[in-house]
Amino acid sequence: MLLVLGALVYLYVSAGLHMLSTLQQSHRASAKVSLMERQHRALIRQHNALSSQSMLEQEARQLGMMRPGEQPYEISHLPGN
Numbered sequence: 815m816l817l818v819l820g821a822l823v824y825l826y827v828s829a830g831l832h833m834l835s836t837l838q839q840s841h842r843a844s845a846k847v848s849l850m851e852r853q854h855r856a857l858i859r860q861h862n863a864l865s866s867q868s869m870l871e872q873e874a875r876q877l878g879m880m881r882p883g884e885q886p887y888e889i890s891h892l893p894g895n
Contacts, residue, residue, distance in 0.1 A: 863869060880886060
């Protein structure tokens with residue numbers, strides 16, 4: 815009888831430990847998901863900012879691009895500051 819009782823206690827304790835381990839793993843996974851969601855929102859905001867028309871035009875001008883029909887001007891011989 816004691817052997818059966820001992821086996822039952824062992825099974826309950828091992829099941830409880832397994833549930834505790836699973837709960838801890840779930841909390842770690844939830845924290846990781848929250849972090850990834852924050853990173854995703856930041857990346858979406860960055861994508862929207864970089865995709866705006868004004869940002870695209872600014873980047874294109876830095877690369878030396880112009881709109882069709884624009885006349886380029888080059889200013890030279892400026893006095894030094």
